[in-house]
Amino acid sequence: MACETAQETLLYVESYILLTTLLIAFLTVFGSWRRRSHSLKLKYSIWASYLLSTCLINYTMGLMRSATFRIELFSVWATFLIIFLGSADCISTYSLEDSESRKRYNLEVFVLYFWLGLLIGVHTHEPKFMIPLYLLYFLSLRRTGGRAEALELASKSYGLVRNTKLVADFMEVESNKEGNDADPTCMKGYKYLVKGEKKAKVKVQAPHYHMQFETTDDHNKVITIDMIWQCEGRLLSSTGDPDGRLKDICLSYALYRLLCRRFAKYSFPESSQDKTWKFVRNGLLSKEGDHERAFRVIELELGFLYDLFYTKYPVLFAKGLPLLRNFEFIIVIIGCWVAVPALTNYQHRDSDVHLMTTGGHNLDALLTGVVLVAILFMEIVQFFVVNFSDWAKVQWLCYYVKKPLIRNKCMEIIIRVICHRKLLKPWDRKLSQYSLLESFSHNPSILLYNRWTTPYIGKPRNGLKRSAHVKLPMGLKKAIIHSLKTNGQRLTNGVASLQRNGVENELSWACRLETQTHVIMVWHIATSLCELNLSSQVIVTGEQVKQQRESEDFIVATKLSKYCAYLVAFAPRLLPDHPYITEFIFDHVIVEAREKLKGCDKSICQKMFNLYKGDRKKRIFEKMLTLGKEDGNQEIIEKGAVLAKDLLEKIQDNGQRWKILAELWAEMMLFVAPSDDETAHAEHLAMGGEFVTHLWALLSHAGILERDSA
Template sequence: MVSEKQLTLLYVESYVLLTTLVIAFLTVFGSWRRRSHSLKLKYSIWASYLLSTYLINYTMGLMKSVTFHDEFFAVWATFLIMFLGSPDCISAYSLEDSEHRKRHNLELFLQYFWLGWLIVVHSNKPKLMIPLYLIYFLSLRRTGDRAEALELASKSYGLVRNTKLVADFMEVESNKEGDGADPTCMKGYKYLVKGEKKAMVKVKAPHYYMQFETTDGHKVITIDMIWQCKGRLLSSAGDPDGRLKDICLSYALYRLLCRRFAKYSFSESSQLMTWNFVRYGLLSKGDDHERAFRVIELELGFLYDLFYTKYPVLFAKGLPLLRNFELILVISIGCWAVAPILINYQRREGPRLGALVTGVILVAILFMEIVQLFVVNFSDWAKVQWLCYYVKKPLWHNKCIEMIIRVICHKNLLKPWDRKLAQYSLLESFSHNPSVLLYNRCTSPYIDKPRSGLKLSAHVTLPMGVKKAIIHSLKTNGQRLTNGVVSLQRNGVNVLSWACELPTQTHVIMVWHIATSLCELNLSSQVIVTGEQVNEQRESEDFIVATKLSKYCAYLVAFAPRLLPDHPYITEFIFDHVVVEAREKLKGCEKSICQKMFNLCKDDRKKRISEKMLTLGKEVGDQEIIVKGAKLAKYLIETIKNNELRWRILAELWAEMMLFVAPSDDETAHAEHLAMGGEFVTHLWALLSHAGILKRDSAQDV
């Protein structure tokens, strides 16, 4: 018969195993969080993140409540606490975690207090207490790193303090003459990368800016120094496509972008050299759309790491050599602590799982440490640090060091972004209703009920043509942002400008989205005789750009209104009423939507609308968005007979509109979406920021 003691031990052992597996999952798969739109993975990581702390607290509570002593309890409790601070890839799950860091630190203090008590109570042998206390202090340092990471990411504390140096540095640099700046070789671009130290920083009156006092032995690394490096590794022969230099450029841009989150001004935004940096630097060649988005992807990866990981702390003082040494230290001390207990294990009476549980913990630690060893040392942060050392130390300009840096920098363990575009189609999803079984009165206190008509279409891989079209629009229009009017004028269809001059940008997006969707449906329903031409048109680059951007903008309206210009609730409110309109107008015609929509456009017999009235937009002035979209589609299809021309007009309009909606003052919304896989509009927001385009109303012709 199993005794009460054995049942208690089995209960504790089960929770120790469960906690170990949960934290191991969090450590290993946390690195994939920002790179994937998979809801299953995100919910799994979220559950692991929440459960890890609660499971540790509950398990330690069980250990404290028992009436007998067991050496395994002290070992397990020590390892569990060490696990809590181990994950480098996820220090926080949401931005609120950083702002609530004091509560987190208090919880850790209490856990360490009880851990110290458990070690004293359950291990009265010095041979066991010494290694356990060594692990105790080692885990203190790790959890200290997590607390410091939360502090760095706090927008109300650490971020504003650490970003002021960059803000002041750029404020001083922006006051200097930039006439000789050359964006093709980064001459004159003093974008800060690495190398600053507290001893080098002085505060000077009258503006009390933080400034550098550099010497020959201590210099900060700026972007122009990276491009002027004489080493072969960064030369045109060693780095022909500039990918190594661009890693440092992404890091410098990330530091500049942090000023937007800390609410510092972009002092250089009004300078011509800032626009030239993007126009004639990042986009100097015909195919540089790939390079521009590659640089921004990496930049946003650094930004994600600032808010949600421990990497900024690990690389704050150079390469994390101590972190690498901990792999050997943790395993060695762990074996030192566990070996005596396992040797005496056979002398104990009764069935025990203690050896199995301890073995699982040791294997989990070893596996987690090895995974993190590779991820940390091949991360983008490590690459930046190696390259800055290479630029700063001429002695490193030798084949051996260059080979090491090349291996590290050309090894990408994880992609920075999965390059996906979310899609939503109103005409396909307006009739969708949330499941009553999942969303009802019983579940409402715990789960927010989705609004009607919200059904995501399948994500699509970001097409190359979309990047080309947007960069072409940026080059063509310069710093002048419009929501499609300029592209309509350029293509000779200024008659449609009324659809870009509606009360809100939400109106504009939904009207053009409905029109684009109807043009797509009409193309699909054309007679079989012209099937080959239709298929060819559907595979054209303009068709892909127009349809994918149309559905992406509709997705932003439906699912991410904070990333758009209008007030989020106004956007939601308008969208909900458009869904109601669609249900009323299209009730019972799911398979003949196109014809039903065109029937809405029939002219009233008593009133014939002239072309002049259409030009002024008077015909549709008081009508619903769903009708306006139908009339716009009818005009596009009946007046512009050439399919190729029609899709080119729509593609250029949507590319222009994407740039128009990208500027935003809601930096928090962009940071939150980074934790959910990232949004394409965030990449455009960052790109325009570095081009000096911060707001639509301040954009100017160049």
């Protein structure tokens, strides 16, 4: 009976080890894709793996410790599990709160090592196991210690403020220098730090107690962005790097370091300088079609920012290339190769409890082999992901600039191969969408959200039903950059575009409402009605309607309208108004829509079979037009109908109407982008990223930190 109980305990231990192994392997592989995915399934799967891994490891080690029998492989399995826990380089935390609770993680790891020490002492008596076990023990210390360092580095209350102060002080000193000779086309005069300050001597100077580089010679050890552009090597020349993509990798990294100051709450002293605006206007956007380059640079910059908060890459590359990490990879490969014959010939001691498969194979040895394969798989995946990451590219390029001795043809080929390989995209380049007139009647499922489930999962508000994501149109980026070039540093919520198009007197009232949430929702409703009008026109031929729908202005206006409505409904912290006020207003707009459009929502049959979709849209359009004819309109839903009526009656030409709407939405998108809530942007990076975050970063580097209060 005791033997059966022991075998059952052993089976539980092996099951939990296998489950934990699979969960952490999933974290390692799919955590790399997390940054660019909006998939809720992937998000919750990674969350479950992240949360359950530590719990399962604790429980499994408890089972091993409380077992009444001894198996020498217990200590090996326990060491493997802790190595697994710290080995996921691509995900150090799931949320920002995890970085601030780094002390809890350190305590959890301490408890795990306490259990591991007991297991090694109790279950290991063979001398041949002791040396490999202690090697694995120190390897696990390295891995879990690296994760602890990553949590500390990303902590906004501790590591981030300390590591960013040198950059902040350096930019403070540089901003006091004359910048009249600055040339953004060749980055002359732009002393944006890239790498090298770790090895330079730094002193603190009164009275401001700024951190400064001590001597000119030490200053030369530091790589700044102007040095990248002035490098005379063939790799970074106009022939070796004709489109400037290699130099832009370093530029993205330098901008990421500058952006970190916003999260550490340091000032942007260079924002008041003219050369900061010129950097964007005459540098990033100097040529026609440079909107693609600008967003590529910002996209890569936000990839670095994501890695800072959610991965171990900043720790791995803190002192240069991760040579020690690569050495560990070689040791793991050799160790797995050596372990194969030992597992093949493994024999239990007579006193051991053991399990056998139906084929006569030793289950303990088989489980150990599976774990070894999983470790090997993780190491191989991470070796390529780490060594071909953007962090590695920056490091190689800085070595190339700093050390002329490596500027030979062989090294240039190696660096070019590394820099031109893109294993992962920082962002999936999709735009979230929401349409009020399509989703106002939506109610959360009673089966999923009820009094029994609400304590565990939050119940969505009524009317919150996302439309399908759309691929970010190229014309949309072009329209926004055109608006930025046209308006300069003066941001307006659409009034300037109305002035340019000569319709300020007729339509500008809709830009001067009580809050920006009012403005967005009124223009969104009006844009949606103009879209419905285009579908319901009888006079215009089908071919003309198709041409209008495929026009760039139509795409820009409708996609940005639905994206801004999505921000109101799902991401109010990224908008200018107080988040709760935005939520409160939105909830009441849903109530208004249900009252005013009663009878236009889907019936049960229509919901089940998606019938009469066009008929429903026609009823909504006709009902809204009647609202637009009423006097004394105060509600947002009615104001939207009035604005739609003005657009349709006062601007007869369809093409002109969509041009006005496209320019207004592009302008409004820039207007809402500046924000002081950096945390909200960082949180959304973990959920796939938001387009407005790209604009927020771009405007920050242009010196536009806030909108005009007027």
